[in-house]
Amino acid sequence: MPVPSQRYVRNHLLSILSPDDYEAIQSVAEGVALGRRDILIAANKSITHVYLLESGIASEVAATPEGRRIEVCITGPEGIVGVPLLLDVDRTPHETFVQIEGDAVRVEAAAFRRLVEERRILRRIVGHYAYAAHLQTAGTALSNGSHTLEERLARWLLMCHDRVDGDEFPVTHEFLSTMLGVRRPGVTTAIHSLEGAGMIKARRSHVQVLDRDKLKAAAGDSYGVPEAEYRRLIHAGR
Amino acid sequence: MPVPSQRYVRNHLLSILSPDDYEAIQSVAEGVALGRRDILIAANKSITHVYLLESGIASEVAATPEGRRIEVCITGPEGIVGVPLLLDVDRTPHETFVQIEGDAVRVEAAAFRRLVEERRILRRIVGHYAYAAHLQTAGTALSNGSHTLEERLARWLLMCHDRVDGDEFPVTHEFLSTMLGVRRPGVTTAIHSLEGAGMIKARRSHVQVLDRDKLKAAAGDSYGVPEAEYRRLIHAGR
DNA sequence: AAGAAATTGTACGGCATAGTACCGACGCCC
DNA sequence: GGGCGTCGGTACTATGCCGTACAATTTCTT
Known part of the structure; x- marks a missing residue:
């Protein structure tokens, strides 16, 4: 699948990039369809790609050794799946899967790391989203508790x-x-x-x-x- | 208060820095005592400093407009208070205060931003801690819920x-x-x-x-x- | 030393949710 | 069109925690 031109891209983070940053991503990205229950990030395995959703919703789930599971964060076209890579973390105990099917622009892990290393504004935007995701998870903790x-x-x-x-x-x-x-x-x-x-x-x-x-x-x-x-x-x- | 030499520093993140990075921090840092209930990061105000705890414990609390409060993350000498600054976020709706008194090495916000911008390994270490903190918050969400x-x-x-x-x-x-x-x-x-x-x-x-x-x-x-x-x-x- | 404030112990009715079980309804597949 | 699997509705008891109230104890203040 082709990656849309920035003019038509629906992912919010991609849409606010500078044309230059967008082009840099576009040159290493590919479009993919996300089917229900597809696993975007498997627990405790290397993260292979980041996903910028164009439509659909992904859920990040925390689990215990004994099998309790609960959603801690949800991401749609307003964000990106694969925040750990921004922080130079290559794997996570959490699983992220497709909750509502859709499409995404995805970038291979190493390429993404290179991009955020080199491009300050891109790093800044993804960083801001990472913090918004932290706030969402904290909101979930608050909500679950009270x-x-x-x-x-x-x-x-x-x-x-x-x-x-x-x-x-x-x-x-x-x-x-x-x-x-x-x-x-x-x-x-x-x-x-x-x-x-x-x-x-x-x-x-x-x-x-x-x-x-x-x-x-x-x-x-x-x-x-x-x-x-x-x-x-x-x-x-x- | 003086900042200890790296040999004697008790904060874990500081202790694993390269001598060069440590010196860079040391040159802009100051030692401070943390009293019980001191507010390190006030809700919705500019973050003034990051704090690397040498002893004591700080709590990050999420709150709702109607006044519900709940702890979402706790930080001691294993981490750093002020993660938002790493992500280029200058304020947060959460409050972080001193739960158990102690000492800390603190760095003024702008200086810290400059340091993480320039020093890849420092950025990496703080990033790793930021992700560990996310996992802790997610663990709190799971725990509160089940x-x-x-x-x-x-x-x-x-x-x-x-x-x-x-x-x-x-x-x-x-x-x-x-x-x-x-x-x-x-x-x-x-x-x-x-x-x-x-x-x-x-x-x-x-x-x-x-x-x-x-x-x-x-x-x-x-x-x-x-x-x-x-x-x-x-x-x-x- | 007396009073005030903070901290802890205890009690009781009530509600929210757990755990479990079972059945009916809908939709997909052969 | 019959069968089967998924999904949703309902019922029952059990229990964990809430909301609240009040007293006892320790510590702080003056």
Whole structure:
């Protein structure tokens, strides 16, 4: 797959690069399709590529030796998958996989390292995203520790909604229960509650956001801090 | 206060720098005493310095507009406070304050930015720590979402124990309840439980670790993943 | 020494979520 | 179009933690 010209690129980080930096990336990048459940970064294996999503969503999951799993960060076209490489870290105990299929521009690890080593502004932009991702993970820690399931679910749906086109996206209760670290039937009842309040519409394997403002209210203060900081850090004016 | 010679420095990141890099830092650094509750990084204000702790512990806390607070990362002599500056981020919504008093080597923000810009290995070491900190925060998210209060308390005590000299350190139930995002009486009973099992000894405003192995067992799989990765990433051989 | 403040111990009802089990419904595949 | 696997709905008990209140104890202040 070809890499789009910068004019048409949908990844936000790529879109705000200087034409020169963009060209440098373009010359070593390739376009790829991301299928559901594709593993972009495998746990404890060398990171092979970074992925700049054009569409779709990836989830970073932390796990324990005993098999507990929980989502700690989600990335869509607003970011990049492969932050460790910016920090000269070549592998990670976390797994990152495709949650909603889409397309991406990807760059081989060594080439990416060279690029960020040589290009200050590119390094700066990816660094800003890395910090936004840290804030998101911290927000998840806060949310997991002090919000109800319903609030956390609302937060999660909002974060997905921010990253997809349109108001509907595929997701199962079972999947949500893993991401949020709760029981599956708990997700079912929480979804019913949000649906009963007219915020969302749930179909088999799909959720549609009907009233984003109400959903924000349902999320309470669990949503917003990392999002605001992302906007402050990463803006078109570089 | 003077900055120690590298031979006697206790901060782990400083201790593994090349003599050349250490000297460069030393020439712009100053030693400071850290008092309990001193704010090292204030929320949403310019970061003035980075702090490389020689002793003591600092806590990074995430907060919501409505005043929920929870600890997302803890740093002692194994790390550095002020990671955002490495990523060219000049402020953060999180607050970092001194949890256990001690000493630190600190470097003014602009000087630190210049140093990491110019010195590849220094940048690499701080970057590795930044990633270890991300893993710790992710571990906190996982733990908050899927472990019991008792397990989380055990994890927290272990993380403190890792960062102090000796087996005893000052901490109140009230403080712990904020850090863990739970009720204060919940902390009291959890401490009693650990104490009853002979893992710790609690005195007013103090906790002493008696049996670290048992404490690890009590923490279950909530403790260990970020710690192992820190050791892998940051080792004496650079 | 007395009062104030901080810290810890304890109790109790109530709710949120866990754990588990089972069934119905939908959709895909042969 | 029948069968099977995935997905979602519901029910029940168990339990961990919340919210709250209040008292006892230790330490600090004056």
